[in-house]
Structure formats: structure tokens, C-alpha cells
Amino acid sequence: MDTATFLVQCLNAVQYGLLLFLVASGLTLIFGIMGVINLAHGSFYMLGAYLAFALAPWFGDWFVTRLVVGVALAALFGYVLEWVFFSFLYERDHLQQVLLTYALILVFEELRSLAFGNDVHGVTAPGWLTGGFHLGGLMEYPWYRVFASAACLVVALALYAVVNRTRLGMMIRAGASNRDMVRGLGVDIRRLYRIVFAGGVALAALAGMVAAPLSSVYPGMGSSVLIICFVVVVIGGIGSITGALIASLLVGFVDTFGKVFFAEWSGVGVYVLMAIVLVWRPEGLMKRGF
Amino acid sequence: MRLLRIASSASVAALLAGSAFAQGASGPIKVGLMLPYSGTYAGLGNAIENGFKLYVQEQGGKLGGREIQYFKVDDESEPSKGTDNVNKLIKRDNVDVLVGTVHSGVALAMANAAKANNTLLVIPNAGADAITGPLCAANIVRSSFSNWQPGYAMGVVAAQKGVKRAMTITWNYAAGAESTKGFTEGLEKGGGKVVKDLNLPFPNVEFQALLTEIAAQKPDAVYAFFAGGGAVKFVKDYAAAGLNKTIPLYGPGFLTDGTLEAQGASAQSMLTTLHYADNLDTPKNNAFRKAYAITYKAQPDVYAVQGYDAAQILANGLKAVGGDLSKRDALTAAMRKTPVDSPRGKFTLSAAGNPVQDIYLRQVVGNNNELRAIAVKALADPARGCKL
Numbered sequence: 315m316d317t318a319t320f321l322v323q324c325l326n327a328v329q330y331g332l333l334l335f336l337v338a339s340g341l342t343l344i345f346g347i348m349g350v351i352n353l354a355h356g357s358f359y360m361l362g363a364y365l366a367f368a369l370a371p372w373f374g375d376w377f378v379t380r381l382v383v384g385v386a387l388a389a390l391f392g393y394v395l396e397w398v399f400f401s402f403l404y405e406r407d408h409l410q411q412v413l414l415t416y417a418l419i420l421v422f423e424e425l426r427s428l429a430f431g432n433d434v435h436g437v438t439a440p441g442w443l444t445g446g447f448h449l450g451g452l453m454e455y456p457w458y459r460v461f462a463s464a465a466c467l468v469v470a471l472a473l474y475a476v477v478n479r480t481r482l483g484m485m486i487r488a489g490a491s492n493r494d495m496v497r498g499l500g501v502d503i504r505r506l507y508r509i510v511f512a513g514g515v516a517l518a519a520l521a522g523m524v525a526a527p528l529s530s531v532y533p534g535m536g537s538s539v540l541i542i543c544f545v546v547v548v549i550g551g552i553g554s555i556t557g558a559l560i561a562s563l564l565v566g567f568v569d570t571f572g573k574v575f576f577a578e579w580s581g582v583g584v585y586v587l588m589a590i591v592l593v594w595r596p597e598g599l600m601k602r603g604f
Numbered sequence: 605m606r607l608l609r610i611a612s613s614a615s616v617a618a619l620l621a622g623s624a625f626a627q628g629a630s631g632p633i634k635v636g637l638m639l640p641y642s643g644t645y646a647g648l649g650n651a652i653e654n655g656f657k658l659y660v661q662e663q664g665g666k667l668g669g670r671e672i673q674y675f676k677v678d679d680e681s682e683p684s685k686g687t688d689n690v691n692k693l694i695k696r697d698n699v700d701v702l703v704g705t706v707h708s709g710v711a712l713a714m715a716n717a718a719k720a721n722n723t724l725l726v727i728p729n730a731g732a733d734a735i736t737g738p739l740c741a742a743n744i745v746r747s748s749f750s751n752w753q754p755g756y757a758m759g760v761v762a763a764q765k766g767v768k769r770a771m772t773i774t775w776n777y778a779a780g781a782e783s784t785k786g787f788t789e790g791l792e793k794g795g796g797k798v799v800k801d802l803n804l805p806f807p808n809v810e811f812q813a814l815l816t817e818i819a820a821q822k823p824d825a826v827y828a829f830f831a832g833g834g835a836v837k838f839v840k841d842y843a844a845a846g847l848n849k850t851i852p853l854y855g856p857g858f859l860t861d862g863t864l865e866a867q868g869a870s871a872q873s874m875l876t877t878l879h880y881a882d883n884l885d886t887p888k889n890n891a892f893r894k895a896y897a898i899t900y901k902a903q904p905d906v907y908a909v910q911g912y913d914a915a916q917i918l919a920n921g922l923k924a925v926g927g928d929l930s931k932r933d934a935l936t937a938a939m940r941k942t943p944v945d946s947p948r949g950k951f952t953l954s955a956a957g958n959p960v961q962d963i964y965l966r967q968v969v970g971n972n973n974e975l976r977a978i979a980v981k982a983l984a985d986p987a988r989g990c991k992l
Contacts, residue, residue: 319820326812432646434836436866446844453819454846459812529809530840530866532833533644538807570813573804581776581805 315574322449323570329459331566332466333525337539338546338558339473340517346553347490348507350403351411354418356540358515361422362388362522363531364430367437377440384523385516392515396508404507423533432533439527462524469520473555486510490553545584549591551598560599632671633922633929636693638704638714639728641678644832645706647862648907649678652728654900655911656703659919662895667915668922675699679710686713694721700929701726703914706907708732708779715739724921724936728914729907733782736958738989742936745957747914747944749879750985751782752789754856757877757963757979758827759790762854767791767824769799773814773838774829775806783829783856799823809837815845826851831858836866843870857966857973861906864971874968879959880906880948881966881975892947904947913946917953920944956987 315323341355365384373380399418403411439458446454477483489496489506497503529535546565550557565584572583591599637656639649653676660672675697677689690713693699701724705711711730716739718725725744727735731751735744762770770791774780780803788798800821802814818826826847830838835858842853848870857878860871882905892912896904917939924938925931940953951961965979 319816322816323813326816330810432644434833434863434866436868456844530833530836573813574817577803
């Protein structure tokens with residue numbers, strides 16, 4: 315492998331890792347802060363992708379507006395969903411959480427089937443992001459992929475700022491470590507959780523919307539992303555945003571170079587990484603470090 | 605032990621013969637449709653059933669002079685439930701003929717059950733080579749294709765186009781491996797070589813690393829086997845990386861069938877091989893497409909054709925024995941020998957029960973896979989491991 319190819323592969327790894335982070339960050343928030351095992355997280359990713367598909371004819375080239383509207387709708391949806399279903403789960407054990415969220419996967423899949431059918435649909439990237447640039451005389455790199463990476467970076471920074479620099483972030487962190495004490499100090503913890511959950515759903519949906527033009531939208535797209543996201547969350551340390559970012563990038567590199575160098579074993583690489591990390595640090599790379 | 609086995613198989617045979625006599629040559633023939641009616645492949649299952657019923661309807665609702673009674677089971681494309689589902693039809697409903705299915709893993713379970721119970725089985729899609737290879741049996745036939753067939757034909761075409769160094773890319777599963785093996789064989793016969801096989805775990809769709817690998821190796825052509833969402837994403841990513849301008853992308857028809865709307869501009873002018881093309885201008889195909897469109901208010905696809913031909917193959921067998929299912933040997937022999945007047949063109953079945961058929965070279969134009977040429981005439985699957 316020459317230097318140019320190596321650098322392009324590194325770019326691929328970073329870009330894949332960042333997109334993973336966008337989905338996994340919402341999962342780690344909900345899992346880490348609220349203690350809910352949310353198997354339906356992949357469905358929120360799918361929801362975002364199908365929102366991108368459904369909203370496309372209404373907004374045309376107003377791509378950013380479409381993203382904002384989609385994220386707002388998803389957040390509203392998450393807020394209602396928490397109120398109706400998830401708010402009853404916090405005191406229950408993990409088995410019941412798994413049962414409910416698994417049932418939600420089935421419900422969302424069926425609703426998707428009713429609303430959009432079972433065909434694969436393409437989502438076009440906006441006009442100003444089509445085309446690509448030449449990379450080392452090898453291949454073209456689509457502008458949209460660069461945009462997707464940039465969007466993920468912006469979200470990562472914003473998330474870090476909100477959690478570590480704002481009053482809301484402080485309450486979230488406090489709620490994660492001691493729920494009862496925060497309530498004792500007069501914070502409406504139920505509303506706080508509702509906001510966190512809505513935020514988590516919005517992040518997953520945003521990831522789906524950003525990924526839709528790259529991946530197209532198809533049945534079962536949520537479940538494929540769910541497993542790899544749990545791997546990221548477990549490697550990074552449950553509830554840690556920084557951990558999720560590091561883990562996503564690690565998974566991106568292992569997956570990309572695994573495919574190139576060990577084609578036959580490429581599916582295993584990520585899980586070997588997870589096993590090694592768990593042996594080395596059973597609580598993941600970052601323990602509630604944010 | 606051996607005595608016991610002989611004794612038990614003899615008693616099973618006696619039982620089966622008894623039930624066949626009991627059904628005799630009167631009353632309706634029970635046809636068990638085991639197809640995907642839910643999940644990703646639901647559309648394919650419905651198209652196959654529609655095609656099958658269209659042919660029966662054209663014969664006045666009777667095959668070999670006997671009424672047809674349908675039993676349906678949704679196989680959910682779930683291999684782990686395959687054996688249970690097929691036994692519902694064989695044991696509970698006592699069907700005479702099994703028709704199914706789309707998913708190769710489920711079809712393998714069906715083939716094993718059909719073999720064990722000596723039930724007639726017509727497979728209207730699943731392309732696993734093994735079904736008409738090591739698993740072949742007199743009572744099992746297929747109306748579609750083997751994974752090897754379109755791959756081999758594409759290899760032959762690629763070699764004719766002067767491809768010397770090719771790469772293949774697919775998911776790491778049986779169908780992909782069988783298809784790329786066929787391509788490699790066809791290409792090598794024409795003097796070309798596959799320099800590297802790329803694969804990724806099913807259903808992973810993160811292709812960027814492998815596309816970079818293709819760009820670095822600069823082969824003369826790439827052969828890809830993907831279906832559904834994976835096919836859409838691969839073809840789009842390939843074009844977005846600008847590779848389609850310098851390295852032609854070939855594949856079996858599944859790469860561009862039912863996915864063209866989503867693939868859009870990125871699939872234009874791609875070449876693929878399959879046993880059917882949308883615009884085959886033959887009287888039989890035109891009549892079929894018209895009848896299908898009138899009956900179901902939808903355009904038929906390759907799956908509808910395969911369902912239609914499944915009914916036709918069964919009819920050929922039943923006609924030869926006058927609807928008498930107890931004449932099993934004559935029936936299965938007639939199913940193989942009688943030419944099938946398919947919308948795809950006339951074909952017969954090999955001894956192993958797989959179509960010996962023309963494989964077409966098609967090119968993507970707009971939202972259609974248009975016929976360009978016959979890639980290989982009367983191509984027979986090698987049926988490796990079949991002892992029939």
C-alpha cells in the first residue's frame with residue numbers, strides 16, 4: 315500500500331467513525347444517563363433516514379432547512395415517546411426495558427412498511443454538494459462525504475459544549491450520578507430526562523438524515539446500525555460522550571483496515587477490539603468521564 | 605443397525621405409497637405455496653404467487669385435468685423456521701406439491717424435507733448451487749437459475765471484451781461466493797484472471813475502504829454481487845468515487861433489478877447478465893406481460909416469470925401422467941424432458957433439475973434493463989456433486 319492509498323484509507327476510517335459517533339452519542343446519552351437499554355435506537359436512525367426521504371420533495375435544494383425541520387420533528391417525537399412509554403421504565407429491570415424497546419422495533423418496522431413499502435429508495439444529495447474532488451490521482455472523493463464528516467464534527471463539539479459548559483449540561487451530569495439528590499435540590503428530573511431522551515432521538519435521526527443520501531433508505535437499515543453502536547458505547551464506556559468519540563474512531567480504523575488487510579476476517583475485527591478493551595478496562599475507555 | 609434402517613425406510617416407503625394411492629387420480633391436487641409474504645422479500649413472494657396462479661388460470665384452473673387447491677405458509681425468509689414451516693405443509697396439510705421459495709437458506713431446508721418425505725418440490729427462485737448439486741433429487745426441480753449461471757455468463761462476456769485482470773466484490777455469504785466463482789470460471793475460460801476477491805460481512809454496506817482498494821489496484825473490470833439496499837448503495841458509491849468512468853462495473857441482474865429507481869443516474873449503461881430482460885420482444889413474452897398487467901394491474905418482473913414457469917413445469921409433469929400422482933417416475937421424467945414455453949424463451953431442465961437456458965446480456969437504460977445480446981446460449985449449470 316503506497317502513501318496516497320494509505321492516507322485515503324485513513325480518511326475513509328475517520329469519516330466512517332464520525333458518522334458512527336453521531337448515532338452512538340444519542341445511544342450513550344440515553345443508556346448512560348437514564349439507564350435505559352434502548353434497542354429501538356436503530357429505529358430512530360431509520361426514522362431520520364425516511365424523514366429525509368419524505369421531506370425531500372417539499373424542500374428541494376433547501377437542504378439545511380430540511381435537516382432542521384427533520385431534527386425538530388424527531389425531537390418532538392422523542393419527547394412524546396418518552397412521555398407515553400419510556401417514563402414508566404426507569405424503575406423497572408433491564409428485561410422489561412428490552413421487551414418494550416424490542417417491541418417498538420417491530421412496531422416501527424411495520425409502520426415503515428405501511429407508509430413507504432418495502433422497496434429501496436434513493437435520496438439525492440443537494441445540488442451544491444454533488445460531485446467530488448480528485449484524491450491523489452486515485453479516485454474521486456464525493457463532497458457530500460466531506461460535508462457529512464464536517465456535520466458530525468460540529469455536532470460533537472456542540473454536544474461537548476452543552477454537556478460541559480451549560481447549566482443544562484450540569485444538571486444532566488448531576489442527574490446521571492445521583493438522581494435522588496438532584497430531585498432533592500428542586501430540579502424537575504422527569505422533564506430533564508424527557509429532554510435528554512428527545513435529544514438522543516434527535517441525534518440518531520440527524521445521523522439518519524445525514525447518512526440517507528450516502529446509504530439510501532431500505533427496510534431493516536436500523537438494526538444493522540444498532541449492533542455496531544452498542545459496540546461503540548461499550549468500548550467507549552457507558553454514558554461517556556468523549557469515550558464514544560474515541561471508540562467510534564477506533565472502530566472506524568479497525569473496520570476499514572480490517573477489510574483491506576484481512577478480508578476473510580473483516581467481520582471479526584471490531585468484536586476482537588471490544589474484547590480486548592473489555593479485558594483491559596472492563597468499564598470501557600472512559601468511565602462516566604463525559 | 606443397518607437392518608433397522610432398511611426396515612424403517614421400507615415402511616416409510618410403504619406409507620408414502622399408501623398415501624399416494626389414497627389420493628389417487630381424483631379430487632384436487634394440493635399445492636403448498638411456501639413463500640415470503642412478509643419482510644424484505646414480500647414483494648417477490650407475491651410476484652411468484654401471481655405468476656403461478658396466472659398460468660393455472662390460463663389453463664382453466666386445472667393442471668393435468670385436476671383442480672388445484674392452494675395452501676399458503678409465510679416463510680418470513682427465516683431459515684431457522686424453515687423446517688417447521690415446510691412440515692406444516694407436508695405433515696399438517698398433506699400437500700402433493702411444494703412450491704417455494706425466495707431465500708436460499710429456507711429453500712435448503714425445504715429441499716431436505718422434500719427429500720426425506722419424497723414430496724414434489726418446485727423452487728421458483730432460490731439460486732443456491734447445492735440444491736441442484738449435492739442435494740439434487742428426482743423430486744426436486746427449479747424454475748429459476750443457479751447462482752453460478754449469470755456469474756459464468758458475465759465472465760464469458762468480460763473475457764470477450766478483453767478483460768485480463770478483474771476483481772470481484774460481494775458479501776461474505778454462500779450466494780455471493782457461488783456467483784463470483786461462476787464469474788471467475790467464465791473469465792478464466794476466456795483467458796482473463798481474477799486478481800483479487802474482496803468481501804465484507806453481510807449486510808455491511810460500508811464500501812469506501814474496498815472502493816479505495818479497487819482504485820489502488822486498477823483492474824480492467826469489477827464484478828459485484830449485491831442485492832436490494834446493498835446493491836443500490838454499492839452502485840451509487842462506485843459512481844460517486846468516479847470509478848465507473850475508468851473501470852467498468854459488471855454484475856448479475858440482481859444488481860440492477862428492482863433497484864433502478866433508487867440507483868438513478870449512477871447505474872446508467874451498466875451491463876448485467878440474467879435469464880430475463882424486461883423488453884424481450886417475443887410473442888410469448890408480450891402475451892405474458894399483457895395478461896399479467898390486465899390480471900394484476902402491475903408490471904411483471906423476473907420473479908413473476910419464475911412463478912409462471914414453476915406452474916408450467918408442474919403442468920408438464922401432470923399432463924404426461926394424466927394427473928395421476930402415483931406415477932411418480934413418469935411424472936418427474938416428463939417435468940425434465942418437456943420443453944417449457946417460458947416468457948424468457950424456451951428451455952428444458954437438466955437431469956439435476958435446473959433450467960438449461962439462454963443468459964441475456966442487458967444494459968441499463970433509464971429505469972429498464974434492456975436486452976443487448978445473448979451472453980451464453982443454452983447454458984447448463986455444471987451440477988457438481990449431483991449423482992442423477
